Amino acid sequence: MQPNPPQPGFPQHGQPTASGPQPWGQTARPKPRANAAAAMIAGILALLAAAMLVWFALYNVIVATEADGRPSGITVQNMVTGVISAMFLVIAAVFTLARRIPGAWTLFGLCAFSVVAFFVGAPLVWGTPFGTQVKWLFSFDDGDSTAMALTIILAVLTAISAAIAAGVKSYDTKN
Template sequence: MQPNPPQPGFPQPGQPTPSGPPPWGQAARPKPRANTPAAVTAGVLALLAAAMLVWFALYNVVVAAEADGRPPGITVQNMASGVISAVVLVIAAAFTFARRIPGAWTLCGLCLFYVVAVFVGTPLVWGTPFGAQAKWLFSFDDGDSTAMALTIILAVLTAIAAAIAASVKSYDTND
């Protein structure tokens, strides 16, 4: 009894998988991409969150300019962290706009990290009670608390949209 002859285009069990381009006349299998509507939504929300982080940093620049002498350490930290966070968020948003699945997961993770950092990390580092931190965040009385509250809200929405974009894959061939 003879084994079945190899079929063109399909590797047989025990044979190495071809690593080069597909055989002549056959189309390459498209790579999975992030879901388009969810990726665009996550990218737009991430850009809005980045704008809120820039607003937070600029507010602290104004506070530092009005202070006599050297600005306090927390003001400098707020300026640096606001700008750095915004830049990192824009980079992750660009990869999400490009419908890259790792970019969407990175954006989701960054946004969740920002929420945890503001609610848990900052009170632990600076010794602020959790209730006082939550009251400051959602009081909307100053520009910095308003910017951070909107950042938190947008970060939660961005994380949800990015997780949807990364988990609902599409295999479009005309991209």
């Protein structure tokens, strides 16, 4: 014999109500949150990576103004993508610091995408040989290559810690 299906308007005996306080003796289910320690580490590393991207963009602003007055296409692209990427990283870092699981996964995706874009995307777009791109990225000879190398290192570490933060869930009973 099957039990009667729930009727609209009144909760069945033993089932919590959709709104209002929980019945005596029952507690609300805790919400899954991103792991606190890993989320904090990922958020701080993402903010540092965003600072490196701003450094990269500012370096390109200085390079563009020292030239004959007209910035080249790659310099404008570097300035725009540096600032936009930093904004997206800061937004994802804030949601990760708030221990939101989708924010941590978004931060992971942004960092993984940026590392692939720096190694593979930029050489494909501009026709730069892969070896030349890697040599420039890790040469640490100019401010822009130093900023990009530090951004890549921080992005890899951020992606790892964001994946840990999102994958190892904590359950908060307070919120």
